[in-house]
Amino acid sequence: MKRMMSLGMLTGGGTGNHPAAWMHPDTNAGASTDIAFLRGLVELAERGKFDLFFVADTPAARTENLHAWSRFPMFMNVLEPVTLLTALASATSRIGLGGTVSTSFSEPYNVARQFASLDHVTAGRAAWNVVTSANDYAARNFGQAMLPPHALRYERAGEFVDLVRKLWDTWDDDAFIRDRDRGLYFDPARMHVTHHEGKYFKLDGALNVARSPQGHPVIIQAGASETGLDLAARTAEVVFASASNPDDAKRNYDDLKGRLAKYGRAPDDLKILAGLPIVLGRTQAEAEDKAQALQDMIHPDVGRFRLGTDLEADLSDLPLDEPIPLHRLPKSANQHKAFFDGIMKIIREENPTLRQLYLRYERGRKTIKGTPSQIADVMEAWFTSQACDGFMMQFQVLPGGLDDFVAGVVPELQRRGLFRLDYAGSTLRDHLGLRRPENTNTRSSG
Ligand SMILES: Cc1cc2nc3c(=O)[nH]c(=O)nc-3n(C[C@H](O)[C@H](O)[C@H](O)COP(=O)(O)O)c2cc1C
Numbered sequence: 203m204k205r206m207m208s209l210g211m212l213t214g215g216g217t218g219n220h221p222a223a224w225m226h227p228d229t230n231a232g233a234s235t236d237i238a239f240l241r242g243l244v245e246l247a248e249r250g251k252f253d254l255f256f257v258a259d260t261p262a263a264r265t266e267n268l269h270a271w272s273r274f275p276m277f278m279n280v281l282e283p284v285t286l287l288t289a290l291a292s293a294t295s296r297i298g299l300g301g302t303v304s305t306s307f308s309e310p311y312n313v314a315r316q317f318a319s320l321d322h323v324t325a326g327r328a329a330w331n332v333v334t335s336a337n338d339y340a341a342r343n344f345g346q347a348m349l350p351p352h353a354l355r356y357e358r359a360g361e362f363v364d365l366v367r368k369l370w371d372t373w374d375d376d377a378f379i380r381d382r383d384r385g386l387y388f389d390p391a392r393m394h395v396t397h398h399e400g401k402y403f404k405l406d407g408a409l410n411v412a413r414s415p416q417g418h419p420v421i422i423q424a425g426a427s428e429t430g431l432d433l434a435a436r437t438a439e440v441v442f443a444s445a446s447n448p449d450d451a452k453r454n455y456d457d458l459k460g461r462l463a464k465y466g467r468a469p470d471d472l473k474i475l476a477g478l479p480i481v482l483g484r485t486q487a488e489a490e491d492k493a494q495a496l497q498d499m500i501h502p503d504v505g506r507f508r509l510g511t512d513l514e515a516d517l518s519d520l521p522l523d524e525p526i527p528l529h530r531l532p533k534s535a536n537q538h539k540a541f542f543d544g545i546m547k548i549i550r551e552e553n554p555t556l557r558q559l560y561l562r563y564e565r566g567r568k569t570i571k572g573t574p575s576q577i578a579d580v581m582e583a584w585f586t587s588q589a590c591d592g593f594m595m596q597f598q599v600l601p602g603g604l605d606d607f608v609a610g611v612v613p614e615l616q617r618r619g620l621f622r623l624d625y626a627g628s629t630l631r632d633h634l635g636l637r638r639p640e641n642t643n644t645r646s647s648g
Contacts, residue, residue, distance in 0.1 A: 247604060250608035418639050
């Protein structure tokens with residue numbers, strides 16, 4: 203069978219993934235909590251035959267640098283993902299519904315129960331994005347002054363995911379026999395109690411909901427570090443990759459797929475979706491203009507703050523129309539090395555003013571601007587060279603970006619035989635070509 207690409211989309215708070223999207227006249231500034239609007243958005247993605255509609259999250263509002271966050275309100279006013287996805291389930295029947303829940307600030311039992319329930323409610327369309335979280339704002343909401351170190355967060359995440367999967371296997375698929383003649387609602391022999399005592403969790407019990415339609419909801423991850431990649435190789439079924447060029451993407455793809463054998467997994471057990479920020483136009487020039495118009499809407503406080511975050515320097519007092527004095531910058535990065543090095547390269551080679559720099563800075567990503575056929579060309583090239591199995595589309599402005607994509611790019615991909623004409627199955631696993639996991643308890647006992 204011909205290999206087909208998978209398509210997911212990031213909701214970007216309902217207004218889009220550009221920091222100034224909420225101010226754009228074609229967006230709904232109140233989208234992030236407007237359930238009628240968000241239903242319309244997911245319906246549109248389903249008309250485009252997308253595999254996955256995805257809601258990112260962090261369990262915290264930012265409480266510092268509000269001069270910038272008040273103009274770039276990412277995660278400042280959002281619905282809790284599982285609640286939102288449950289509401290979106292009733293507006294759709296085929297598209298997969300995925301959301302983030304952090305392993306650093308919840309318990310395995312909660313997450314197992316929530317996503318098993320979501321998988322029942324959606325008839326097999328649920329996906330959990332496993333993240334360890336990367337900001338101290340979240341930590342402070344859960345009794346910690348700051349995040350635990352990266353390695354410990356991932357160690358906890360590993361134990362967390364294993365335990366969630368064990369709980370999802372509490373019941374055999376046919377455990378609830380509901381035999382009225384014998385008066386037997388379930389068969390006790392087909393129930394498997396979990397006894398777990400690990401470094402981070404202690405649990406002695408069983409999930410109080412039947413094994414879900416997909417067996418296990420789909421597990422997503424986006425970790426980029428060694429430990430993140432290793433956890434993905436062991437447990438993830440979808441990975442969001444974020445390379446900004448096809449060569450890096452291909453190298454990362456081969457590297458991650460190559461790690462699977464160590465865990466007894468086949469390359470096809472994990473699908474890698476490349477993040478792809480795009481702006482569409484009827485001509486390339488129109489797309490470029492649209493993208494630039496958005497960049498121009500970034501408030502200087504936001505531009506300074508975003509740049510300063512990645513340069514690990516306070517730029518708040520610097521004049522906008524002069525280059526950043528080099529003595530104000532650290533010699534090397536402590537947080538995002540790739541972002542830091544990327545900006546320093548531009549500074550060294552072109553010496554732009556602070557304003558020029560933030561107006562062109564895209565945080566390691568390169569937004570692809572072009573016509574539908576140009577965008578389809580890029581997607582085809584990445585996909586056929588096996589740099590990815592599909593894409594996480596990032597539309598700068600919603601709903602317009604998605605609308606244009608469904609009207610222009612999806613038919614083009616379909617014409618080229620790269621994307622489905624219609625859903626073949628009904629579950630997210632069907633769309634992604636992922637097998638339904640066996641129940642490990644049944645397998646070991648029988
Ligand atoms: C498409 C995509 C979506 C992501 N969604 C979230 C999210 O919702 N919440 C979150 O805390 N991190 C999110 N991340 C960040 C990753 O989970 C991860 O923290 C980051 O890639 C750094 O990896 P590392 O922790 O292995 O260094 C996302 C990353 C990507 C590429």
